[in-house]
Amino acid sequence: MTAPDTVTFAVAGRPVRVRVSGPEDGSPVLLLHGIARSLEDWTATHDLLAARGHRVISADTPGFGFTRAQEGRPGMRTFARAMAGLLDALDVDRPVHVMGNSLGGGIAMTLAVEHPGRVASLVLVDSIGFGTEVNLSPLPMVYATAAGLPVIGKRFVPLARAASTKIAQDQFFDPSLATPEMLKHYAKVGRQPDFRRTFVGSALSLAVPMTGRHPRWRNALHAAVRDLGVPVLVVWGEADTVLPVQHFEAARRAFPDAQAHLFEKAGHMPQIEKADEFAALAGDFLAKADAAR
Template sequence: MSSVRRITLTDRDITLNCAESGPADGTPVVLVHGHPFNHTLWAPQAHALAAAGHRVITPDLRGYGDSDVTPGQVFLADFADDIAALLDHLGIDRTVIGGVSMGGQICMDFHRRHPDRVRALVLSDTSYGAETPDGKAFRNALADRLLTEGMAGYADEVIDKMLAAYNVTALPDVAAQVLGMMRATDPRGAAAALRGRAERPDYGDTLASVTAPTLIVVGADDVYTPVSDARSIATLVPHAQLTVIDGAGHLPGAEQPEAFNESLLGFLKEIC
């Protein structure tokens, strides 16, 4: 069973679009998309996890997909607290939580703020360090550009970095889906997240304190957060498992869903 609905989080003053699938009594798994995407990025994982008996929750973050937009600046902590409020609304105490890229950083912030609610962590193609001064300037300039020009030009420029360059032509349906998500994102939501992400903290101490089982996944040809970044996270997190997905870039769950799902389902089978 799968459903998509809009959920109003009164305490957060936000309405989020959220997809759910799988049995209501299954182990909860929350999957957090990155920038500038929406919950459909996780469709291959949601289908596989639900078929395996897990309860899968894939929200559109505020400012993305069909969720409400908050202009200005949205911090990673805001996204993390939105997820905590969403879990409260759904009656879920503890969850497996996973994210890709910015979504992975949101998961780190969720663990930093709500460690008792984390049953396990899944971190895909992400990094843990605070933003550099150059990085802050870049993100704020990009936010200005998106508000002025919209998403289309940016999407065309980065598609061969979101996916491994060879997959843009080898996987035309995946490339079209990723481009479609990026182009459809509200520039106000994307800009607000960029400005907030520019102020992110260093999550090194957070990662070192993780006691929950942790899976780290990375595309072998990721140019944004390369394998070396994933190995750095694996070094920090006690007992973390690392999977490198061949034939993939920054979005291995979309580029090589069978390999990604095999790693994820195997990890969950060990801990659930």
């Protein structure tokens, strides 16, 4: 599960874990994962786009995966600034196609708005920012914290494991995709030093901890992205229980000129569940965007 060919680049004096593949002169693509996840969520897409001739960059968002947090409060602006710094560290001076899943979609939009001229197109995959119905359970982290308590901690270990397994399975239409290897990988991710602070800080910055209330920033962000005029592809899994399918319709209303695709029998991460179809769809979109530049 854990990608074997990752490297680190210094961003603001701190290492960021990345995976880079494909020809150096290929059209660059940046892949951004969701909250509490890691660059491994993009492994299949990364490999397939690199095979199509793109220079593909997958990155751990600082504080998640195996990358330590950057200075400042966790949030989309902080993450977007780190990704802009990463592109500088990689000497990527061309506009980049940015794909973001879940929280990564919000980071992608923020990167485009906060760093104009750096983003060639956006692929928003079950992205945050389009609705109020959010299933973001804190239970695994609560139980994991309790499991670390003296004397009584051991009784919470099975609860932590069961909650983490259930949430991982709920990411997919086919729960078997949450393999033991994936569960082991993300359990390790959840034990990283900055994980809990980054998770809680990210949720608070979005105003969605447990309540599902959505922040006021979304309409302003949509308008700013529209003003940029960059091509947008909106992709969703019809069976997404984290950010349900009504968010897809809201995204289509927010970006009426965007290309849109709804995958049947797919959950919150269609780039995993429908890997070949997703890569073909996204690859064709990128080719058209490059041809139009």
